[in-house]
Amino acid sequence: MTNVYSFDGILVFGLLFICTCAYLKKVPRLNQWLLSEKKGIWGVFYKAAVIGTRLHIAVALSCLVMAFYVLFIK
Numbered sequence: 901m902t903n904v905y906s907f908d909g910i911l912v913f914g915l916l917f918i919c920t921c922a923y924l925k926k927v928p929r930l931n932q933w934l935l936s937e938k939k940g941i942w943g944v945f946y947k948a949a950v951i952g953t954r955l956h957i958a959v960a961l962s963c964l965v966m967a968f969y970v971l972f973i974k
Contacts, residue, residue, distance in 0.1 A: 908969065912970065915963050918948045918949075918951055918959055922951075922956070
């Protein structure tokens with residue numbers, strides 16, 4: 901179990917947030933509703949989706965490494 905207030909918990913949360921926003925960008929209705937704003941607090945979702953789609957290989961590898969770390973090392 902990871903603690904949100906630890907460094908690895910923040911990394912897990914960040915990776916899951918980026919992956920979720922990238923997935924939501926592929927859903928047309930949610931893309932228009934959630935990811936239409938590019939500034940402000942709603943812009944964080946848009947920016948995370950852009951990071952997830954442009955750096956999909958690095959994000960996927962980071963998720964695999966973090967899963968291995970959480971399951972076997974921690």
